[in-house]
Amino acid sequence: MTPRDIILTTVRRSLGVTGAEATRRMAVAARLTGHPAGTVPRRGQLPKAERVSLFVRMVEDAAGTAEWTADPAGIPTAVAAFLRALNLPLAIRHGDDPRLTSLPWDRAGTLQVSRGPSDGRDHAAVSHAFAAVAETGTLVLTSGADNPTTLNFLPDVHIVVVSASDVVADFETVMACLRERFGVGAMPRTVNLITGPSRSADIEQTLILGAHGPRKLHVIVVGEP
Numbered sequence: 288m289t290p291r292d293i294i295l296t297t298v299r300r301s302l303g304v305t306g307a308e309a310t311r312r313m314a315v316a317a318r319l320t321g322h323p324a325g326t327v328p329r330r331g332q333l334p335k336a337e338r339v340s341l342f343v344r345m346v347e348d349a350a351g352t353a354e355w356t357a358d359p360a361g362i363p364t365a366v367a368a369f370l371r372a373l374n375l376p377l378a379i380r381h382g383d384d385p386r387l388t389s390l391p392w393d394r395a396g397t398l399q400v401s402r403g404p405s406d407g408r409d410h411a412a413v414s415h416a417f418a419a420v421a422e423t424g425t426l427v428l429t430s431g432a433d434n435p436t437t438l439n440f441l442p443d444v445h446i447v448v449v450s451a452s453d454v455v456a457d458f459e460t461v462m463a464c465l466r467e468r469f470g471v472g473a474m475p476r477t478v479n480l481i482t483g484p485s486r487s488a489d490i491e492q493t494l495i496l497g498a499h500g501p502r503k504l505h506v507i508v509v510g511e512p
Contacts, residue, residue, distance in 0.1 A: 322462070322463070322466070324459045325459070327456075327457050327459055328422055328457065330421075330422040331420070331421040331422035331455075331456030331457050332456050332457075333421070333456070335451075335454075335512060336512040338421045338454060338455075338456060339421070339451050339454045339508060339512040340512065341421045341422070342419055342420070342421040342424055342454045342508075343355075343424075343506075343508065344424070345421065345422070345423055345424025345425075346424040346483070346504075346506050347424075348424065349424050349482050349483030350483045350484055350504075351424070351483045351484060351503075351504040351505065351506060352369075352503070352504070352505045352506070353505070353506040353507070353508060354369075354505075354506075354507055354508070355507075355508050355509075355512075356507060356508075356509055357509075357510065357511055358509075359386070359390060359509050360390065360391055360394070362390055362448060362507055362509065363390055363391060363392045363393075363394050363395035363398065364394055364395055365507055366379060366395060366398065366413060366446055366507075367395035367396060367398045369446065369505055370398075370411060370444070373444075373503070375410055375411060375444065376410050376411075377395075377396075377397050377398045377399060378398070378399040378400075378401070378409070378410060378411065379398065379399070379400060379401070379409075379411045379412060379413050379446070380400075380401040380402065380403065380405055380409045380411070380412050380413070380438060380442070381400070381401075381402060381412065381413040381414065381415075381434075381438070382402065382403065382404075382414065382431075382432060382433050382434045382435045382438060383402060383403075383432045383433050384414075384415045384433040384434050385433075386415050386448070387413060387415055387448070388402070403435070404435035404437040404438070405435070405437040405438050405441040405442055406437075406441075407437075407441045409438075409441065409442040410442060410443055410444060411442050411443070411444040411445075411446060412438035412439075412441075412442040412444070412445055412446065413438075413446045413447075413448065414428055414434045414438050414439065414445065414446075414447050414448070415433070415434055415447070415448045415449070416428050416447050416448065416449040416453065417429045417453070417464075417465070417468075417478075418449070418453045418454070418455055418461050418464055419449045419453060419454045419455070419506075420454075420455060420456075420457060420458055420461060421454055421455065421456055421457075422456060422457055422458075423458075423482055424482055424483070425458075425480050425481065425482045426447050426449060426480070426481040426482075426506065427461050427478065427479070427480060427481075428447070428478070428479045428481065429465075429475040429477070429478055429479075430475050430476050430477035430478070430479070431475055431476075436477050436479060439479050439481065439500065439501075440485075440499070440500040440501070441500075442501060443501060443502050443503070444501055444502065444503045444505070445481075445484075445500075445501035445503070445504050445505070446505045446506075446507065447481070447504065447505070447506050447507070448506075448507045448509060449506060449507070449508055449509070450508075450509050450510050451508050451509060451510035451511060451512050452510060454508070465478065481504070483504055484500070484501050484502055484503055484504040485499045485500030485501055485502070
């Protein structure tokens with residue numbers, strides 16, 4: 288008997304069940320199939336323009352920064368300007384996401400652009416978010432060659448592009464979008480929920496940015512709100 292079996296057997300014994308009861312199994316199957324939503328906060332239940340504005344405010348409240356660009360073609364110059372303003376090296380790495388690979392990076396002048404996962408030596412990375420949550424300012428990034436998870440954690444600066452049309456009100460909507468995109472039971476290996484730059488106050492309750500990941504998070508919202 289494995290440790291897992293021992294734990295489950297102990298739980299079942301304490302509940303006075305065997306795990307084979309038809310009614311209990313039907314209840315579990317119904318819940319998994321129905322995807323019932325919990326209580327949904329009203330904060331993000333807004334018209335699109337107000338919802339995107341709320342998202343930007345929440346990003347900034349979480350110690351991130353944000354800007355808008357109506358045209359995706361403006362992303363390269365926005366990235367270069369952000370790095371230049373921080374006096375950082377003009378170099379970024381991004382994955383194979385076609386929304387990033389098709390951008391006119393040559394418009395950013397001397398910006399050096401690399402592709403692929405990070406090995407920890409990159410100062411800045413650019414990712415494209417699957418979605419964003421207005422009520423908390425959270426970015427939702429799915430793992431894969433398009434947007435390698437290493438880009439979310441290893442570089443000191445993380446720049447995330449998100450379409451205004453992908454800014455949703457709440458987490459329940461995000462889960463519905465994930466199931467629609469990937470199919471039930473076929474989720475990506477990792478779904479990262481990112482709210483602001485990495486931080487920790489574990490040591491003497493002193494807040495340290497960049498403790499477990501990027502020290503800076505910058506969001507570029509693309510499209511009209």
